[in-house]
Structure formats: structure tokens, C-alpha cells
Amino acid sequence: MTLSIIDWLIMLVYFVFVLGIGFALKRYMRTSNDFFLAGRSIPAWVCGLAFISANLGAQEVIGMGASGAKYGINTSHFYWIGAIPAMIFVGIFMMPFYYGSKARSVPEYLRMRFDEKTRAVNAFSFAIMTVLSSGISMYAMALLIQTLGLFRGIIPEHYIFHVSVFLSAIIVLAYIFLGGLTSAIYNEVLQFFLIVAGFAPLVWIGLRNVGGWQGIKHTLPASMTHSWRGMAHANTNTLGVEWIGLSMGLGFVLSFGYWCTDFLVIQRAMAADSEVSARRVPLIAAIPKMFFPFLVILPGLIAVSISSKVVTPEQKVLYGAQSAGVRATAPSAAAASSTNTSTALDDSHPHGIVPQKTNPLNGQPVLDSKGEPVYNYDLAIPVLLLHYFPTGILGLGLTALLASFMSGMAGNVTAFNTVWTYDIYQAYINKKATDAHYLWMGRMATVGGILLSIAAAYAATSFNNIMDALQLVFSFVNAPLFATFLLGMFWKRTTGHAAFTGLLSGTAAALLHHGLTIPADTAPGIHGGWITIVHHYPSDMAQNFWTAIFAFSVNLVVTIAVSLITKPREDQELVGLVYSLTPKPVDHHLNWYQKPSTLAFAVLAMLIVLNLVFA
């Protein structure tokens, strides 16, 4: 694919602004508070958009498009069930503790509430996860650039991947090194609007072409266009999971486990300029989050609804291209669109313009166990961009795609450098240095984090299943986490020993559950069943959700049990850290429309309406 000078110009403008913001903010980085927490001075709406943008990495845009193309509109469950309720909860109930405790990070809150060892578990596991996440984003972006042939003709083929990795690394490094969290937040807001600017016209023109939502409902099977149909049993819907597994596993454990405890997003809320602001941040973020299915899932549906037989030259490039596939991972709600297992429903729906996977070695289509060709759904959105966009706006669409990758990377790097500096370096290595030293350390940690991410990106090239493996690891670590926070914030009797043992046993339980169960039609190994097979699940997703439920429950029970036999801390030490011992947030001076709870009710109402419309 060749881009014109206009497309390159648009991309260049974006990169100039991204770096320019970093340079413009450098002078405000005077203390470590400025660098890691943006001086706690950012307005709620800015934090809200950054909150959602940091979460919206490659996994969302590419992965949700792929899921939409493969499974249909019930992918929206990842948003409407898998995110919104948790975001409402964290804003209303948990932000007062995160913000009011003056903790500078989530592990630091754990240290204040429990003890050092609980903090250590969270800090180390989180630091590793962020670096790996960032590396995966880098890898996915470079792979996509390679597959789309963005630099073809400009850079020799075998250098494209390396150039992409290093270029993205240098740019992210530069703007975070200079401007810290503030720079990351500002760029995330920019990236949010760019993503809307790049994808909204795509959806608009796509819908015009396929006849609107009615046209899509006409072309695709009903199971793909109704989100709640067939949810009573696992084998009557495309996700392969029934509504209990969905709501408890995804809706509760996994989604709350991510949105309420992951420092990547919480950090953006902690940067807000007041407690009321901080409470509003997740709620403000929930609004665009609710409507994002129309920007990222709908294109997937459009891509498989297109029935024109005209193949553009660019599509020929993709059909023949080396596509090892851009794998999507979400550290939270797993968008498990693994393209080497096809469900029975996969064959009975149209594939539109989604290209088939081809074996990079011999150029032949990859076949599944039934001899049918496997489709590369990860390319659904890029192919759609190339299908509809003329040059000019194509540059914008590609910039939006690149922006989403970079916001994911930057978010992970800022979370890493904060957790490293405060929760690992300051906590265990050098407790008594000056603030200027920690600021310097933060900058070094940024460099270190980027280098480790590059290493992770290259590791992903050597190990075929690394994305799946990491997704697994994330869910093992995230699933039990929420139980610890829930008990810690709402039950003053919870003790440090209990939290520590609970966390570890929850993770062990997740491992155990994974080793003992397996999804249908898969071999033991990365998909499970490596101890022995005790139970079969209808799909990967069902297994994932039930692993989460199991891990959460084990953590809950163990934490409660150990709490009852160990000594809790004195009440006065826990003021501001536990619900029952903290004065309720002061908001009676606000008008009814300014209160966070009003916003929460409005968001909930919108959520119910959307679910009803697309049920």
C-alpha cells in the first residue's frame, strides 16, 4: 500500500504535536509529584478522557473489531457489562479512599491499609504486567505496520518491524521523559479525539454502504445482531458462555478486578484536582466508553456485512501478505478472539472483506481442524479503513490507529515508572533520598521501562503463544485482586496477613482451575488441562470467566478466614482507608446536577437503555 504525501503529512503533524506537548510541559516538572501525579491539578473531564484513552490500547481497537466480526454485537458485553458497572462503582465508592488516603499509587494504598508484604505482591506483579503489556502493544503495532505495508518502498522489508518498534519506543520515551504523567494525560486526550475523528467517518460511510443497522441485521445471522439472545445456555450463543458466567465472571470479577484496582487507570483519576473531581473521573469516562462499541465493534460487523465482490489493490496486498496475525490482548476483560479455533457458528456467517489467514511460509491458506479456511479477524478494521477511505482521510484513519497503540504503551510506561520509583525503589532500595533524586529515578525508570518493553516485544516474536500466555497470566493475577480490595475497603477487620495469603491463594486457585479444566475441542497445554482434565467448558471465554469466579471466591473465603484468626489494626489507624471509619464525602454544597451520584444514575440509565435496544 502506498500512502500519498498528504497521508504522511497528517501523520507527521500528529507526531510533532505529541513531542511538542512533551517539550511544552517540561518546565512544569519540578517535583516528583508533578512528574508522577501531574501535581494533582488536572480537571475532571481531562482525567476522564485520559482514563478511557489509557485503557483503549491496541487490544480494544483491533481486538474488539475482530470480536465484532467474529462473534457479533454480543461483544458489546465487554463494554456494557464488563466495564460500566465497575467504573460506576470505583468512582462512587472507591475513589474517596484512593484519593483521600493520599496514596501515590495503588500498591501504596495497600501498604497503608495492610502491610508491606501485600504491597510487595501487588507492586512486583503489576510492574511486570505493565512492562509486558507495553511490549505487546509495541509488537502488535509493528506487526500491523508490517502487514499493512506502511513503509513499503521507503524502508527495506526486513527492517520495517525493527524501525517501527524503535520509532514508537523513542517517541513514547521522549514525551514521557520530558513531561511525565501530565504529558501522557494530554496526549491521551489528543489520542481520544483522534480515534473518534478517525473512526466515526468510517462507521458512517460503512453503515451507508451496507444499509444501516437494519441492513446488517438482514445480512448477518440473528445470533450476531442481538446481544442477549441465546444467553440462557452456552451453546446457543457465539461467545460460548451462559449469562451467569458472563455476569459474574466478566461483569463482576474480571471487570471490577481491572477497573477498581489497576493502577494504569486509577493513576489518571488520582491526578484530578479535588476529591469530587476524582470521583467524577470514572463516571465521565463511562460515557464515551458506553458509546465506543459503535466506533470499534460496529466496524467489525460492517466488515463482514460487505458483500461487494470488488477487491481493491490494497486488499490483494493483504490477502497475500505475511500475516502472522495481530493478536489482541486485554489485561482485563479478555477479548479471546483466538483465530485457530472456530466455533460451529463461525462457518455459517458471511465473511465480507475479512481476509483469510495465510501461512507465511508457503502462502497457502491456513486450515482449521475441519479443513475450512481460517479468517484473520484481527485485520477487520485495517481492511475496512483501506476499503473506504481515499487518501487524505486515510492518513487520519491510520494516525488514529497508531495513536491508540501509543496511548496504550504510554499509559503502561507511566504506571510502571511510578510503581517502580515509589513502591519498589523508595520502599526497598533507597528510602531516604531527596525528592529531586526520585524525580531523576522516575526518568531513569521511564528509560528502563521502555527498554524492557522492547525486550518483551522481541520475545513475542519468538514465542508463538506469548499473547495467549500473557493473557492467561493477567487473568490469574487480576481475578483474585478485587476480593482483597473489596474486603480491605469495606471490612475493617481484614488484616495484612489475610490479604497476603488471600492474594496468593487466589492466584494459586486460578492456576489450579486452569490446570484442571479445558475448553471443548482443544488439546491440553496453553488452553488448560495440564494437570488432568476434570471438566470441559464450551469455550475459552467460559473457562476464563469461571476461572475468575473461582479465584475470586477462594481469595474471599481465605481472606475472611485468616482475618478472623489474626489481629486487626486499631480503628484510628484505618481512618480514611475503610468505609466505616471514613467521614462520607462532602457534597451537600453542590447542586444536584453537580453531585457524582447524579452522574452515576444517568450513566446507569443510559446503560440499561442501550442493552434493551440491542438485546
Place this chain on the structure above:
Amino acid sequence: MGLDIRLPLGLIFLVLGGIMTVYGFFTRHSAIYGRSLDVNLNLGWGLILFLFGLVMYLVGRRQKWQDDPVNPRPWERKESAPRP
């Protein structure tokens, strides 16, 4: 924090919208719009982005972020004890 975000936000969309509008204007009635169902996306969407950028930039120039005088930050409250 010193720099109102609406300024760079407005500016980038002014520039991008401007580029797209100008390009769209010079390529109107061209064959490149065959794939977008003969809709001149560059001109139309470029104008919308330009307007968005303009609004953002002007709002950013006029307003300044106000400190919320009613809700002091937690560490500014006199009665809260310093954290260990």
C-alpha cells in the same frame, strides 16, 4: 497545569482539519472518492474537524482553569493528620 489542554487540542485539529479541507477542495470531483461512495470525506469531515479545533482553541484562550475553592485537596485540609 499551566498549559490549558484545549490549546494544543484545538491547534492540532485546526491544522489537520485545514490540511484535509484544502486537499478535499482541490480534489473535489476526483476519482479517488469512488471508494467512499462519491462522498468527499476530506472536504466534509475536514471542515467539521477544523470547526471543532477552532471552538476548542478559542475556549482554551478565554477560560482558565479555576481552583475549586470549596473542595480543598485532602492534604490542604487543616484537620487531617499527616499520613505516615
